[in-house]
Amino acid sequence: MPTIPSSLHHPLLRDLYWLLHAPMLCQRKSDYADDEFLRSFREPLLAQLPKLEHRLDRLLAQLNRHGRLGSYYEQLWICALTLHPDYRLLAKDLLISRQRRTLGALDLLVEHRPSGEQEHWELAIKFYLGTLDTRDSENWIGPGRQDCLQDKLKRLEQHQLPLLRAVETQRQLRQRGWQVGRQRIILQGRLYRPSPEAMLPDGINPACAEASWVEEGALPTARWRTLARIDWLAGRPPSLLPRHRPGPPLAWPLHLINENSLQRIFVVPAGWATPPIADAAP
Numbered sequence: 001m002p003t004i005p006s007s008l009h010h011p012l013l014r015d016l017y018w019l020l021h022a023p024m025l026c027q028r029k030s031d032y033a034d035d036e037f038l039r040s041f042r043e044p045l046l047a048q049l050p051k052l053e054h055r056l057d058r059l060l061a062q063l064n065r066h067g068r069l070g071s072y073y074e075q076l077w078i079c080a081l082t083l084h085p086d087y088r089l090l091a092k093d094l095l096i097s098r099q100r101r102t103l104g105a106l107d108l109l110v111e112h113r114p115s116g117e118q119e120h121w122e123l124a125i126k127f128y129l130g131t132l133d134t135r136d137s138e139n140w141i142g143p144g145r146q147d148c149l150q151d152k153l154k155r156l157e158q159h160q161l162p163l164l165r166a167v168e169t170q171r172q173l174r175q176r177g178w179q180v181g182r183q184r185i186i187l188q189g190r191l192y193r194p195s196p197e198a199m200l201p202d203g204i205n206p207a208c209a210e211a212s213w214v215e216e217g218a219l220p221t222a223r224w225r226t227l228a229r230i231d232w233l234a235g236r237p238p239s240l241l242p243r244h245r246p247g248p249p250l251a252w253p254l255h256l257i258n259e260n261s262l263q264r265i266f267v268v269p270a271g272w273a274t275p276p277i278a279d280a281a282p
Helices: 011-021 035-042 046-062 069-083 149-160 167-175
Strands: 087-098 101-112 117-130 180-193 211-215 224-226 254-258 264-268
Touching: 011 035, 011 046, 011 069, 046 069, 069 087, 069 101, 069 117, 087 167, 101 149, 117 149, 149 180, 180 211, 180 264
Parallel strands: 117 180, 211 264
Antiparallel strands: 087 101, 101 117, 224 254, 254 264
């Protein structure tokens, strides 16, 4: 995972830097954006980031760091596209309907200026904890136990990408004079292993799996700071985060960062990994 330069102080700029450097989670199919795409995309933007300290009021007016994490992640990508000399945003969250029934939405439609090619991007930011047989993507579960890696990949591949080919979608694109020639799934995030030896599913980028999780009572002794959800990407510098102090038994997983090594870890309630997702409380 990227080390954030000390010259970047504001959480927004730190998150933008993270977004431009965090490895892509999935490497298994050509529809998934890879690290090479990200390297070429970020090249023209890196010199701009320190200068954005003077434009923060304008950028902050466009972003909501305190809403849903997925929505904030999409806003960061829109911000990056706005700053990029080679890309232009055509549409975001383009709603597709059939006889008043919503089929879904296309996250982003963009144009690559040098080639004139128009692209459909699906965005996702995910954080999963490995359980049981970690070689199975079904066993990588969100901290709230409401979704898993397998279901997310299926949703992206079997619903979001095919939506572009729907008759209703193609009609909307023709009406706007757009012809989309490429699709990309941009999937970033972090995987938390139950042990350093835990295996990953096929096609999953090991660079995304440097974090870990433990049950409460097994947290190693260190100087830990507590991460709010808004700090799950890069967020605030650790020195500005509240110190972790042991308290009553956890009702919900707790996300921490080691202020020295910057290691991230989830601490989960006792028995968290035992019940199936279907039995978990919403």
